[in-house]
Amino acid sequence: MLGTKIAWDDTVLPFQLDKSDVRGRVARLDGVLERVLEQHNYPPAIEALVAEVALLTAMIGQTMKLRWKLSIQVRNDGAARLIATDYYAPTADGQPARIRAYASYDEDRLDPTGDAFANIGSGYFAILIDQGEGMKPYQGITPLTGKSLAHCAETYFAQSEQLPTRFELSYGRSTLAGGDETWRAGGVMLQKMPKASPSVAKKDDAPVEGLLQASDILEGDDFENWNRANILLDTVDPLELIGPSVQPTELLVRLFHEDAPRVFDAQPITFGCSCSEESVRRSLSIYSAKDVKTFTTDEGTVTADCQFCGAHYIMDPKTVGFEAEVKSDGGAE
Template sequence: MLRRDLRRSAALATGATHPILAPMSNPPVPDDLVGAFQIEGEPVRGRVARMGPAIDEILRGHDYPEPVANLLGEACALAALVGSNLKFDGRLIVEARGSGAVRYVVADYDTSGGLRGYCRYDADEVAAASQGFQRPGARSLLGDGVFMMTVDQGADMDRYQGITAIEGETLALCAEQYFAQSEQTPTRVRLAVGQAAPGEGPGEGGQAWRAGGFLIQYIAEDESRGSTIEAWERTQALFETLGEEELLDVDLPSNTLLWRLFHEDGVRVFGSKMLRAFCRCSQSRIETVLKSFPAEDREGMVEPDGKIHVTCEYCSRVYAVEPASLETAA
């Protein structure tokens, strides 16, 4: 870690110096939290997410190939980073669709901290796309397509959706391009997904999945601030020293990571929110969907045991529905 600290000191030396503030007194935070921060006295704000059991539960719900699991883990971390900034009760949906081995990836965050996600893919095509790559990124897996973020404020409000083309190789680059084009907000994003060594995570029968995300944004200058571009450039230089292993380190709390990055400027941490794996599927929702089908179509869904079986594509829970219950409740 000494080499990285030296790079950070060199990055700071290229810009104006700031008083060194006392280390943060906030207690270390556990896994499955997303929190906001701002560089002290500077026009830069951000959020950091660290995920352990929540992302492990989401990814273990499906037997995804490793490249697909990595892509979905990144989408979930990104949804938590962006969605946690919503100022109202609702949902943020991060989605990418393409013509490649992965047809689409979607991560759904609600403002209570619930997360779910799903990928649709062709296993043979994923294996072919992974040849020669240690970890194929979004562009390699999705091919030509679109990246979308959708804000859902509830049934009585219109949805807001922004769409950009998939051009960056990584999902983080797709997000940066989205903010530049749709929000006109300079933004940097880093996402990381990996598996903890045995004994470092809660997974049974294997390594546990972990994910992390880090986002910084530039607050535009105004008359009171004057030019603030130097502060943004300096913060980006420090951001570039952030490694994926730091976002995944089980022994490195978010507050310590922030202090390690920005201690010479100072960093102020705001409220944090717990994250959890949560799916909105239920028996009643499944029955409502089935009732929307014509009776003859439902008859074709009945399996040998006399029931209709429906598997939730998000959490893999299987629901068994009595056809007669759909008729009597209709």
């Protein structure tokens, strides 16, 4: 049982530790996460994995100077085959960012009793950045490793960006006083601020082998400052992370008061999907009339469902594909 709802729910608060050269984010998701998960009747283990990746997406997306979209994909050969999330940047100052998420899994192979991460097999953790029309997309991939998807994200930043990064997350079902049981999630992201010319440290003048860690990237005062920030974050309580009784600003003062925490404008987060009938038609435009006939239903329609938001589209097969006989509005092609 938790206290009353506060204004920090569904927000990401950026901050900086001025004395440590460390930046970070505090995130709180409640209504957004509930909207994401209510689209599907996921088993508890899959719900937990989706919650974890959604929380990571909110924090990572807010660190990027996006024009459009950041996506995270976790693909593997385990029972939780795919977890995909999208973060859509705000379209204007003061507007919320949007998040959506989806999972594909093999229910017969799920382990419902153990840790949710036990359902993740060998595969990769990928971040994809799409800056919109006319811009070249970016994709970074790292192997799945560690004991959580948060650990995989930390490895991604060490490998792809050479930025020591730490995530401390908490998520699960909770009940506000006098309310219903809902999903809540919260977390803190720490990241060493990049230098003008980042370089990987070498041990005994030999290149570092295997996956990078903070000690491979930082030296001297940089490593000491980073290590201290992590030790302080180790003292956080899960209930401090998810709230709602402890405000993010109070949490930062409690954890890092000696490092001069400085906060910036909070970013509101909402649930949102980019699907539309137009986008479905574009995806079907590669098919001939003969192909369209193969996926036309017995009722004489072409249907499509959005895996993220559950939207259901029904179309006339004569309006689908590159050999469409009529326009979707009924006009002659």
